[in-house]
Structures are given as structure tokens and as C-alpha cells.
Amino acid sequence: MTGNSQFGYYVQLALRSFKRNKVLTALMVVAIALGIGAAMTTLTVFYVLSGDPLPGRSEHLFHPRMDPRPMAGYTPGDEPHEDMTRFDAEALLREKRGDRQALMSGGDVAIEPRRDGLPPFRQISRYTSTDFFAMFGVPFQYGGPWPGEDDARRARVAVIGAALNEKLFGGGNSVGKSLWIDKSEFRVVGVIRDWNPQPKFYDLSDRNGFGERELLFLPFSTSRDLNMSSQGNFDCWAESNLDAEGSRGINAPCAWVIYWVELGTPEKVAAYRQYLQNYVAQQRSAGRFERPTAPVLEDVMQWLDFKRVVPADVRLQTWLAFGFLLVCLLNTVGLLLAKFLRRSSEIGVRRALGASRRAIFAQCLVEAGTVGLAGGLLGLLLAQVGLWAVRQQPVSYAALARLDPTMLLVTFLLAVVASVLAGLLPAWRACQVTPAIQLKSQ
């Protein structure tokens, strides 16, 4: 018999044996399906949460961290601060050592539509500088980002999201139209398409990066000029009521500004690291920095890893599901063993008729694989149910819990490979059956 038809013959044998042992086969398939369903549900959630928010760009985006805090409260091994002081962020921005760079902070402003009797409402916003949009590849529908000079001039310009454009101006090209923010008049310079990187890696302070997206972008300098309220992490280590801006002032001993830089090549990354070290050394000799902590430069994935964006619960659930899958597979090994050895007499006859040990082994593996495939199909159904249950929960990442083509493939591969592995031991035991003993006592 040739290879292909031999495989087909084994599949036939497998299916026939399923019909003869319906209950046993059903038990095996259900056990595998439960294990695969649980494992794939949790693995998909884990995969979705640990994915790359900006594939293709994330390797070139870096988050520098330094430690401007005083020695009081310092323990050796402390990590540098996650945010920067306004002084440091503005200094780095001025010196422009990266390909592109932006500083930013979260914001919360009041918008007055001033038309159609629409009531005023609060809007989550981002105060940032012009490079933000190009660096992160934010897609524009109309217009574009404000030019660099607008940052320096503290211009009253704004970039709005498509949903806000719809709400205020009914959609359409609203570039040039007026917007009343915190009672000041702003001019729309750009409208961006729906853009929602998951997680919001550039600012993880709201629900660890799975919070609401911003629909309004204003120049950071303008927000300081108008003393707009900001959102996000805020850490002060000394009295900050030195001037009218208080803790948001340029010299305030507070870390709250976020800084990101784009560096295109490894050489540029190395050069920027050196620049950071020089900057920190400079600040130390000027007396602003006291701690000996070295600055850190991490790319997006390293930053997400450092911040442990995947909740501990999700990790635990994934481990639990795979532990469950392991028990289901042990179960399958036992049941396959029982199934194969029950047919010892049949195997004996086949061996006596000339089948080699390898043929029996192969046939048993094919049977195990077929059980795995059936279990995988049912398990896929169960995983879809599981993911539906996850989507019903009011967790921030609920909407993302879906099986994509990669995960579908992984489901089947996992099911088939796991069952074939589970079938190795029983198959080996089956092919050890000596024909003579089986033929003797019937």
C-alpha cells in the first residue's frame, strides 16, 4: 500500500473504532474539548493584552526615564521615575536629539459647542507637541498636525477625533472652524480618523492603558498658558506652591510629564543613551538631581513589560487553564491506553497477518490525532463561548477578546499535537502486543 492510501486506511479504521466505542470516544473528545476551550480562551485574552500596540513602529519608539528625586527616600536599586519634570521634558524637547520627540500629559477640558443649544461637556484630551502625530503614525482625515511654531507661540489650535468632529460639526471638513475650550476660542487644524492603539502605551495611567481614548489634542504649551487641568500620575517630593502655576510650574519639584522619542537606527539609540547620561550628569553637577540612578531608555514592548500591562489575574487564569489542559491530556492518555489495549486480540490478528509494529504504531497515532481534531473542533466552539463570556464583562479590554486567524490555527495545532503526544505512550504499548498470546486464548 502506498503512503497516502495507507493514511486514508488508518483514518477509516479510526472512524470505525469510534463507532464501536461511542461512549469512550465521546468521553475523550469532550475531555480534550474542555481543556482546549479553556486554554484557548485564556491564551487569546493573554495574547490580545500582550500584543504590539503599534506594529511596525514600536521598535523605533523609546521612553527615556531618569530620576530627579532627592536622596530622601532613596533605596539602592530604585528604578528611575516613570515621568519627567516639566523642566527636564522641555529641555530635552528643546535640544531635539532624536529623529522626532514629543512631550505630553493627559487632560480634561470643558467644551462648549455654542450651537444648537447643545450643553457643554467634558472631554478627555491630550496636551502634546507637534511630533506626536508623525511619530505614532496617527492617521488624519482632514488637515494635519499643527506646525512646530505653534508649540512655541502657544497657539490656540486643536486636533480633534472623528467622533468629536461628528458631535460638534456633524462630520465633514471642519478645519478652520472654531472650538470653545475652557472658554477660550481654538481653531481646528486637523481631524484624525479613529485611532485607538491597545493598550494606550504612551500613557498607561488610565486603567493601565485600556481606558478611554482621547478625542482632542492641544499643544502642551498652550495648556500651560491657560492653566488647563491635567490627568494622570503626579508625583511631588517637595512643596510646590512657589508660583502661580504651583505644582505644574516649570521649576516645580514634581514629575508628571511624559516624554517619547523616535530613534530610527541602533546607532542613534546608542547615541541617545549617551546623551541621556550626559544630561543626567549635567543635572547632578548643577545640583538638580541627587540620586545616582542611571537613566533608562526602553522601547515600547520593554516599557509595557516593565509596567506589567497584562493584569496578574489574566496570567493566573492562563496558567490555570493550561494546568487543566494537562489533566485532560493525562485523562486522554489513560482512555487511549484502555481503548487500544481492549483491542489486543484484533491487534494480535493484524500482526499475525503481517502488519509491522510501525504500522500498528502509526495507526494508533492517526486515531489519537483524529480524536484530537474532533476535540479541537468542539474546543474551538467552547473557546468562542468562553470569549463571548469575557466580552460581556465590564473590563476595559473586553472588546478585544476575539479569535483571530492566528489563534484559530493555534487551536487546531494545539489540539492535534497534544493528542498525538498523548497517544504516543498508548500507541507504543499497543504495538508491543505479541500476536502469539492473543491468538492462543480467545
Added chain:
Amino acid sequence: MDIRPILSTLRRHKTAAALIVFEVALTCAIICNAVFLIESRIARMQRPSGMVENELIRFSIGGINEKGDADSLTKSDLAVLRSLPGVKAATVTNQVRYGQSSWNTGLELKRDQPVPTTNATTYLGDDQFLKTMGLKLVAGRDFNADELLSYRKIREPGSDYPVSSAIITRSLAEMLFPGQDPIGKVFYGWGDAPTHVVGVVEHLLRPNELFGPASADYSVIFPIQVDYNSGIYLIRTDPARRQEVLKSAAEALSKNGPLRIVDVDNDTLENMSDKFHQTDRSMVWLLASVCIALLIVTALGIVGLASFWVQQRTKQIGVRRALGATRGQILRYFQTENFLLTSIGIGLGMALAFAINLALMRYYELPRLPGFYLPLGALCLWLLGQLAVYGPARRAAMVPPALATRSA
């Protein structure tokens, strides 16, 4: 009952025996830890927050870049709220448990201490704060109206208002001043001036658990009144009238003063608590489902393998019956065999359970598995094994002795 024949039989069926042992061991290890996790999550969800959660409403209203005196508008707002029908008390504060905001600071016992003694959350409240939240005072007193400071005033450039009194939670008092009477003691938590403890409340949980479970109840209340822009209103009312008060408060405050924006997230504290605990609830459900599924799968595995053994050894059973063994002895033989295997499995499983617990303690900050899980887990799995093996064992006992005499 002599176990030597059982052992020698098992030696000939090493593979299947090992499978049962490992399956029982894994199930035992996973279930012990899962049940422990369930218990700790339920405990966390039921932890008393100190507030009368079923009577409270969080109400936030924000101005549109108001330049006027926010403090006097806040006072006027509070007067309006307190006069609304159904409202028992109202206060303004900077944060509330289950909310998005969390203010924290390091506390020191000596001035210019290099490393803070601990970290605690800071609630800013007026003299109605304790009454509105329903906090239970266990020592000292509540704030007096003349102790209150204005948040705006003390943050003005160049101002120097010492915050000289505070109310702390009992667990924080135990941490800062162990074994002593905390009333009158001094700590440093706001600026350079010392703060005296004037009262102790039983519980007041922090807004979230970002600083770890041990310090979850470390809270300081300062007698500082924030304005409506920097803070939120908390309204205490009858549980049945909460939705009514939410509406009436929105109407009344919208009319009180210039045009302002009522927050869309205003809600009862009970709803906020439900959302906050959603992940814990889901985890408990998931763990419970997996435990039940594990028990079912293991039971079915035992049933499958035991049936297989009965079938393989039919002739031997027939011989034993022919030689005089009773049905009961055959039944007990299989039950003892299962008991033996389950016991070995449980032994392994316990060791594995502790190993898993050590890993969970290290990577997920869980506490140590208490010792009483061992006998409980053992009992559970013994029962499961005996239940599962009963069916096949009875079938074995039904094998007629005549089978021995047939050549088969």
C-alpha cells in the same frame, strides 16, 4: 486486607496505575490552590470599607474655567445639597473608594526622616466627612468647624498653613504607634509641620490596592475642604431614594451658580463597588468552574481505567470467585486498590500544591496555603475516587465464578 496482591497486580499495570496517580496528584494540587484563591478573593470583596456604601452617592460637577471664588460656591452647593429632601448628610472630598482618583503620601515620625515609615492615602474632608461616610470613630473626636482649612488657600504661593490635626484609621495607628494611645501623637504627612492625631476611625479603605494588600486600610483624613472643581461631593441618603436624590442634586446644583457641567459618571457607591469587584467575581467563577470540571474529568478518567482493568482481569476475578471469594471481597479489593492509588496521588499532590503555592507567593503576592487544606483536599479526592470506582467495582463483583472454568 492484604495489600500485597494489590501491589503485585499494580506492578503489572504500571502505566495505567501511574496515570491515575499523576492525574489525582495534579487535580489535588490545582484544586487546593484554586479553592484557596477563591477564598482570598471572596474575603477581599467582603472586606469592610468603613463607609455606609448602600447609602452613598458620588456626585461631581465641574466649572468651565471659573475665575470666581470656588470655595464660597462649594459652601453654597453643600447648603443646597443638605437641604434636599431625603439627604441625611453631604460633604466634599478629594477621592472616594472605587473612584478613579488616588492621593497618597509617605508618612514620617520624625522631621526630615530619610525614608518614610509607611505610605498612606490622604482623604481631605470637612467636619461632615465622618458623618456622611458613616465612619465609626473608635477614639478621640471628629473635626471642629474652626479647624478646617481651605485647600485653595493653603496651596497659594508663599502660604504657610500648618495642617495640625488629622484622623487616622486604626490599622495605621497600630502601624505608626504600636501598642500606644495614638490620640495626641505626632506624625509628618503634609509639609514640614507636625500633625497631631485627634481621632481614630475603625476602617477606611484606600481607593484602590496599588500599594499592596497590607496597607489597604492605611488612611489619613485631613481637615481640609476642597472646592467643587478639585473634588467630588458625597451625599448620604436613604437607600431607596438614591436615584431620586441623584436627579434632584443635578437639578438643584445646575441652578445654583454659573453654568457648570454635571459629570456623566455620577453614580451610587454600590454600583461603583460592583464594577470595581467585577474582576474578582469573574475570577471566582472561573476558578469554581475549573475546579468542578477538573473533578468531573478526573472522575471519568478513573471510571474509564477501572472499567478497563475489570475487563482485563475478568478471568482472574472468576478464578478468585471460584476459589471462594465473596462478592463483597471482590468489591473491597477494587475499592482498596483505588484507595491506595488515590493516596499516593494525594501525597504527590500535596507536595505539588505547596510548590505551586510557593510560586504564586513569589510572583503574585499571594499568602501561604494554610495547613488545613491538606486533610480537606485528601478527603475530597478519596471520596471522588471511591465514588468513581464503585460502578466498575460492582461490575467486577458480578463476575460469575463459572467464568474460571471456561477456556477463554
